[in-house]
Amino acid sequence: MSTQLEMAMDTMIRIFHRYSCKEGDRFKLNKGELKMFLQRELTDFLSVSPRCSLVDKIMQDLDANKDNEVDFNEFVVMVAALTIACNDYFVEQLKKKGTER
Numbered sequence: 001m002s003t004q005l006e007m008a009m010d011t012m013i014r015i016f017h018r019y020s021c022k023e024g025d026r027f028k029l030n031k032g033e034l035k036m037f038l039q040r041e042l043t044d045f046l047s048v049s050p051r052c053s054l055v056d057k058i059m060q061d062l063d064a065n066k067d068n069e070v071d072f073n074e075f076v077v078m079v080a081a082l083t084i085a086c087n088d089y090f091v092e093q094l095k096k097k098g099t100e101r
Contacts, residue, residue: 034059
């Protein structure tokens with residue numbers, strides 16, 4: 001039986017490939033695939049439907065090798081950054097409530 005962390009890693013890999021295989025290089029997200037991913041998988045975190053300029057900005061920030069696509073390594077950087085931001089927000093809320101451990 002897999003641990004929760006192993007299942008989370010498996011889910012992250014599967015979600016990436018669910019979107020990356022739609023067009024072009026099946027191991028990278030192009031701009032359209034990235035936009036679809038953002039709209040369907042991160043709606044609560046972005047709190048708005050990604051506008052073209054927002055998708056462009058995210059693509060530019062993630063695309064470390066400047067090939068106009070997001071590979072899995074670049075994708076993981078985004079997921080990690082969002083996870084850190086969520087944790088920071090959670091910790092800050094706990095501090096405000098005075099329940100810091």
